[in-house]
Amino acid sequence: MFVHDLFKLSFHNLLLHKIRSFLTSLGIIFGVGSVISMLAISEGAKRQALSQIEALGIDKIIVYSKPVPQVGKDVSDSSTQSFLESYGLLRKDLGHIKDMDNVATVTTLRNTRKKILRGTKQLDVILVSTSTTFLQDSGSDITNGRWLSPADEAHSAAVCVIGRNVKRKLFFLGEAVLGGRVKVGNAVFKVVGIMENNLGTQFPELNSPNDMIVIPESTSNAFFGFSSFQSEGRRRFQTTYVEADLFIVKVRELEYIDDTARRIVSFLEKSHSRDKDWGVTVPLDLLKQREQTQNIFTIVMSSIAGISLIVGGVGIMNIMLANVYERRKEIGTRRALGAKKKDILFQFLIETVFLTTLGGMLGIVLGIGISEVVTKYAAWPTIYSVWSIAISLFIACFVGIVFGTYPAWKAAQQNPIDVLRSE
């Protein structure tokens, strides 16, 4: 029997029972639909997580200051209660880390801990000082004006670059931002640029660059001294002293980033032996962890999709077995007219595979639909690839072969005598 005749025959038989074929393949439709949408959702979540982590840069080690839960040192006198809280990374730590092998550059960030007010209302915005490498190292961009220049640093210029959100909080709509003034305590800074971070970068213990007002280090030193002081209250003084809040350590060789991170950690463990007032994160490790979690998620989802495919496949096997029984006479007649066992086998097998593959195609449409709905209403990003569509079709085909073989074999084993005699 020619192959094309075999295909024509199987396809013809499917179309004889359109509703039945459709109902039979429902299990596959939903199974494949869930495979497609599951892959799309998990791929979307993965990309989102990756872009967040990549925003910090995989060739970087983030070293940060961490407040220690403690009552500050009591320096009260009779009239006032004063506490001095001091913690975090020190300038000498910076010197040490900079000297390590495999460390290319270190960008320092210090939160000045000054209150930023609009009228009397305190804004959720921080004033930080940093070096010119920060823009690139944080994955931010300048949308208007310019970034801080070496000249600003050299002259301790009273200029600042403000984050996207800061602009909204400090300036009225339509107000000229560039050249505008930001007043912090007695200091006034001129806005020279607007900075934007679209990667969702979030520094530990600090905000996103979008919520920062950034000034040069030398400017900060000139206006506010070399450390961050924060005082609270009238009678009760709470003073916070921090030398540096964040080091963005960029390594030379990505391969040895874990070694470098370990050396930083062991150095800090020794030099900050009293309190663990620091933390170290390696975005690359986070990335690996995230991938691992993602993989587990994918495995769980795949198992669920797999179960629905098995259920669908068993359903199809069931219907095909009934179908074989119902068509005993046809099979017997075909055998008498010269059909070989394999002709019968392939006729039924191809029929099943057609059924599951068509179901798979509908399932792909369904899955893409689900993904679109999820993206639209749950605002989860979804990504479906040619690869996921191809693999779904392959799975559908495979289910057809696995669950179609037994009924097809059963059909081929049908003894024509039994059928022709039972007239």
Next chain:
Amino acid sequence: MGGAPEETIVKFEDIKKSYMIGAQEVPVLKGVSLSVEKGEFVGIMGVSGSGKSTMLNILGLLDVPTGGRYILNGRLVENLSDDELAELRNISIGFIFQSFNLFPHLSVEQNIEVPMVYGEIPSRKRREIAKSLAERVGLGHRLKHKPSELSGGECQRIAIARALGNNPAFLLADEPTGNLDEKTSHEILELFHELHARNQMTLVMVTHNILLEKDFDRVIYLRDGRLSSKDEFRGSGG
């Protein structure tokens, strides 16, 4: 038969067939020898239980004997694989069934084509042959119809056309008029006679209908798994 040089189409040499029922061997055919020559119209008659169906199955290569030799068209049918038997059925035997066994979802044309499909005849050629065969059985105008739109007699004509597709060595008909009324039965027999006379078609018809005796060149009577004479057959009440 006429005066044409004889050529044996079917030759049974002491064919035996028994079935195992539990541990007991039950013989159904107890040594049957016969031959059918080219161009003969042979009837095989027997009551139910005489081994008629078993003989039909062996003749039609749907079953293999447990003893004896079957020579079909000069070829010894022995130790053949399932596939080889199917192939031989396809090219050598034209089956005609009591209840027609047409495929209800296929058109007349497609029904006639089925054995040719298994014989791997290219589709254009198949269509040509199907058309000429339909015309030959007088249903050339029904090619696109479904069997459900035809009468019983017409269905059997289509089945006969189908059996002729691969130009078989002989037609094997199993009670072909069993489901038809008298008039239609007569028409179908006419068609057989026509094929026999005009095309020297070899025909083997299995029936229990004693009224058909006169239609055959020769009748083979089967009784209790053995060949028997006409008188014996009559005597047994067959």
